[in-house]
Structures are given as C-alpha cells and as structure tokens.
Amino acid sequence: MTSQTFNIDAVRSNFPFLNHLINGHSLVYLDSAATTQKPIQVIDCINTFYSGAIANVHRGSYSLTGSITNRFETARKTVAGFLGADNDCIIWTRGATEALNLIAQSYGRQTLKPGDEIMISEMEHHANIVPWQLIAEQTGAKVVKWSIDPISCTLDMIAYKNLLNDKTKIVAVSHISNVTGTLNPLKDIIKKAHEYGVVVVVDGAQAVVHEPIDVNAIDADFYVFSGHKLFAPSGIGVLYGKAALLDVMPPWHGGGKMVEKVSFEGTLFADSPAKFEAGTPNVAGALALEKAILWFNSLDKKKAKQHIASLQSQLILGIRDIDDLNIIGLQQGANVVAFTVEGVHHSDIAILLDQQGIAVRSGRHCAHPLMDVLGIKGCVRVSIALYNTSDEIERCITAIQKACNLL
Template sequence: MTTRPFNVEAIRCDFPSLDQCVNGQPLVYLDSAATSQKPLTVIKCITDYYSGANANVHRGSHSLTASATQRFESARQTVADFIGASVDGMVWTRGATEALNLIAQSYARQILKEGDEILISEMEHHANIVPWQIVAEQTGAKIVKWPIDPVHCQLDMSVFDSLLNPRTKLVAVAHISNVTGTRNPIEAIIKKAHGLGAIVVVDGAQAIVHERINVKEMDADFYVFSGHKLFAPAGIGALYGKPAMLEAMPPWHGGGKMVENVSFEGTTYTSSPAKFEAGTPNVAGALALAEAITWLNGVDRDGAEKHIASLQAQLVDGIQNIEDLSIIGLQAGASVVAFHIDGVHHSDIATLLDQQGIAIRSGQHCAHPLMDALGISGCVRISIALYNTSDDIKHCITAIQKACDLL
C-alpha cells in the first residue's frame, strides 16, 4: 500500500463527524483516548456489508456465507499482521475488557492457587484490575499493587524487582496509561517477569494507535486492544495469545461454531482461536477493524506522531501558566494532557468547554486507584489524535482560560 505524506487537512476530509457544530460552535473533538472518530472508508465498509454482503460466517454453503467467511478470516489475518502475530494467536473479542476477562477466566483461573500472586500496576484501567480481583477471589490468589511515582507518574523498575518473586504468576500492565500517556517499559517488564516464570498480560488499548506493535518481538504472552480507539467501531477488539498457551486453555463461552461435536455424552471443541468465539461473531466489526487498519497503514504514521507531539507541546505551552492549574505526570510527546485546577471541579471545566463546542473528558477515567495515588478526586483529560489541528488547540486553550476566569 502507498503511504501518503502526512497532511492533517487531507486526513480531516476522511472524517465526516468532525464537520459539525455542537452547542452552536464548530466541534473540536479532543476525546480520542475515550474513542476515536471513524473515517469514511470504515463507515462505508459497515454499510456495504449490511447492504449487500450480509451473511453469517462458518455456517452454511451458499455464496454469501462463503464470501463473508473468507472476508472474516482475511480480516483476522490483517489484524494479526498489524501486531506481528500469527493468525492462530488472534482471537476476536468485543474489546480489551472482554479479552482481559477471557484471560482471567480461561487461563488464570486454571493455573492460580492459594498463595500465588498477581502483580498489577497502580496506573491500570479498571478493565485490567477488576477481572484479576474476581479470579483472585475464585482461586485464593493475592493481588499485589505495583505503586507509581506520583510526581512523575512512572513505574519504578527497582520497585518491580522488589515485588517480583517466585510466587508471582501473572503481571498485568498497560502499555500506555489512558490518563497520563505514560509509556511503560514493557520489554523490560516482560523479560524480568519471564525470568521468574511469570506471564505478562499487556493492555494495549491506548498504545495500539500510536506505536507499531510486534507482539513476538516484545515476547508478550497476551496482548489486548479495542477497535473503537483505532478508528474502528465499538464492539470489536482482539486478544493475542501465544498459540501454545491458547491451545492449552479451555473455552470460556460455549455455543455454536466453537465445537467439533456435541452430544449429551459430551462435547469436543475445535482448536484455537475458534474455540473462544462461540456464537455469531461481530462480522461487520471485524471487517471494519481490518479496514481501519488498512486506512491507518496508508498514513505516514511517523508524521502523524510528530504532528500529535507538536500539538501536545502547543497545548502545554498554552495552559501551564494558568493560575492554580497543575498538569499531571506530563509525558512529553504523548497524545494526552491531564490536569486539575485547585478549587475547581473537573466536571465544571468539561461542561464549560462543551458549551464552546470542545469535547474533552473529565472524571476518574476508570482509574480510581491512580486517582487515589495522586490524591485527587478526578481530573480533566485532553486527548489528541492525528485529525486534530493547531486551531483546535488554540480554541481549547482559550476555552480553558475563559472557564478558569468564570470559575
């Protein structure tokens, strides 16, 4: 595929949702870490499937289902290639959350016992905490918190070394924090964990759109992500697992497609990844995720990341001297900036920005333990995507200043 030189105005033409007004103001969408907007090619992919190619997959023998099955499995290959995985290690899920629960119940629940430890970083999204708490209750395993440095919002590898021990069976960690944009040293974490026989589950929901991922090179045991942050629709995502590990895991859901034979005497299951995909899958979502990846592969990703970094620097320069405003754990070059303002509730800032057509996120960002570690009740998060412009950032800075003056 030909990669086009990065041009933000050309990129924006691919996103019809950006051309609208909210509360009488042109939309400035700065909440892409929550969910990205979708390019026309992805929207068309969904429409075309339902308008002329709709059929179930891996069932029946008529032409529509045969075509849908071929496209569905071709989409799996596209996603596998995108993260450097083999196709037999790529499982369709509804998103990162379902993928993490699948790992917890199908892998961890089988191998954990009382006294075993699950090491979880303090900066995790709830989706990478709660499933492990559930499986710990089921097995008698113990959750061990890996605390952050609250000043820099970084994980200390010396602390990791002190916590890692032969009882550690699993490490759960985000590739990139959804709140601060902190990029964790995944490669070193995996190497150290493997040295003591622990496996590592990586939440790649925020990293997948910003980094070129190669799960084999990083030696990840499991890597999960959601499509809706990657310019694809909601309700589709992927779980990568090392094929030998997936093959040894029992199914989590039961139903059609994931079986070879069913009788009242017993059931035999098909091989991985199909044995984890019971029922009718989100065919349109899978095709659209592959289409989103194809679209992104046609973009100058290095140019896009440089563009995002320049916008982040512009934003930081514009707000860092606002009275009583504190930026949280700034990570230079990241796509997010999180902050709080003394004496001002984060939701009030978000409401005032929304009135000016600016969409940002406020709250605890599904990261209560991180908020507790930082000693705050919540914060404002501005997240930048490749389709944002310098004018977007200028409007945002002005709106924040106006909001602070009012409050």
C-alpha cells in the same frame, strides 16, 4: 503519506464528524483516548455490509457464506499482521475488556491456586484490575499492587523487581496509561517477568493507535486492544495470545461454532481460535476493523506521531502558566494532557469547555486507584488524535483560560 509535512487536510477529509456542531460551535473533539471518530472507509464498510446480502460465517456451504467467511478470516490475517502475530493467535472479542476477562477466566482460572500472586500496576484501567480481583477471589490467589511514582506517573521499576518472586504468576500492565499517556517499558517488564516464569498480560487499548506493535519482538504472552480506539466501531476487539498458552486454555463461553462434536456424553472443542469464539461473531465489526487498519497503515505514522506531539506541546505551552492549573505526570510527546485546577471541580471546567464546542473528558477515567495515588478526586483530560489541528488546540487553550477565569 510521503510528503515532508503531515497532510492534515488529507487526513481530515476522511472524517464526516468534522461537520458536526455542538452548542452552536463547530465541534473540537479532544476525547480520542475514550474513543476515536471514524473515517469514511469504516463507515462505508459497515453500510455496505448491512445493505448488501449478508450471511453468517463458518456455517453453510453456499457461495455467500463462503465469501463472507473468507473476508472475515482475511480481516483476522490483517490484524495478525498489524501485531506481528500468527493468524491462529488472534481471537475476536467485543473489546479489550472482554479479552482481559477471557484471559482471567480461562488462563487464570486454570492455572491460579491459593497463595499465587497477580501483580497489577497502580496506573491500570479498571478493565485490567477488576477481572483479576474477581479471579483472585475465585481461586484464592492474591492481588499485589505495583506502585508508581506519583510525580512522574511512571512505574517504579525497582519496586517491580523486588515484588517479583516464585509466587508471582501473572503481571497485568498497560502499554500506555489512559490518563497520563505514560509509555511503559514493556520489553524490560516482560524480560524480567520471564526470568521468574511469569506470564505478562498487556492492555494495549491506548497504545495501538500511537505505537508500532510487534508482539513477538516484545515477547508478550497476551496483548489486547479495542477497535473503537483505532478508528473502528465499538463492539469489536482483539486478544493475542501465544499459541502454546491458547492451546491449553479451556473455552470461556460455550455455544455454536467453537465445537467439533457435541453429545450428551460430552463435547469435543475446536482448536484455537475457534474454541474462544462461541456464537455468531461481530462480522461487520471485524471487517470494519480491517478497513480501519488498512487506512491507518496508509499514513506516514512517524509524521502522524510528530503531528500529535507538536499539538501536545502547543497545548502545554498555552496552559502551563494559568494560575492554579497543575498538569499531571507530564509525558512529553504523548497524546494526552491531564490537569487539575486548584479549588475548581474538574467537571465544571469540562462543562464550560463544552459550551464553547470543546469536547474533553473529566472524571476519574476508570482509574480510581491512580486517582487515589495522586490524591485527587478527578481531573480534566485532553486527548489529541491525528485529525486535530493547531487551530483546534488554540481554541481549546482559549476555552480553558476563559473557564479558569470564570471559575
């Protein structure tokens, strides 16, 4: 888009979900940090793929399989371009969670030994904590907690520099927090880690839809994301890894396609990325992710970001003076607003909002350690996407005010 203002009507025309009713109200969907709604381009791609003649990829010599294999690899190229990466550095996964487990069970298992340290920030999603705990138990390595400031919900960079040492082998950190929207200083984090020869694993699940990503510019060792947070289907995700790391990593899953030669004397594995993609892949998901990226790239992303920031500001202004309502770690310009109401359970607020057609997330957001740091049992999270409108935010404000008055 090149107009001087963000064309919200043009954006919304791509999303069939806007016609949905919930509890007799038109749906106001404000849970896009959990998963985004899907544009018609993505929906049509999936429908066309499965309603037409389909075939497997990288198998057979007939025309149909060759055509679909070309489309599948073109989708990989599109993803690589989206991240500023080389094609062979892009691994298809089921999502960010599987990608993080793959890194832990392949790179981590191969390199970690007793006494080594894996540094993990307190703001991480469980997907970037549990796989490292598992591999630490399996290898004798140690998980080291990297603290945050509980007021600003930002990383303690002084603590980070003090924790880095010769035993540190991996740093696991999110690009953007899924709870507070905190944007972490990746360049500084990675640069400092590399001074110690430490590999940095970045969970980009929340960032890819809000920040331009150039893995070479930030010098990321690994970067992962899930398609379903980028307007694509669930069940498709991406692992980027530096070629030098992927080349020496062993496979995690075994099966078809990821081999050059199998015999009972042993197996010769294919080169990356094939050696990490055992079995029949999610072809439809990969093609649909490409469509999502192409659609997303057609937008003026700077104006889209400004649109989201404007809606966040509107929401903050509308609720900040509500009695006993506390906004958590406010990050101006982010896509989320998380809050608690003193003496009120977070799920009660979400239920009352749902009764008014407002869909938000309540709970601990797969971030139990962060909740512990904040000293809360959970919170309400309102997450905004580029298809939301000022009228929807006003409805949300009114619904929150009404819920707080009732409770």
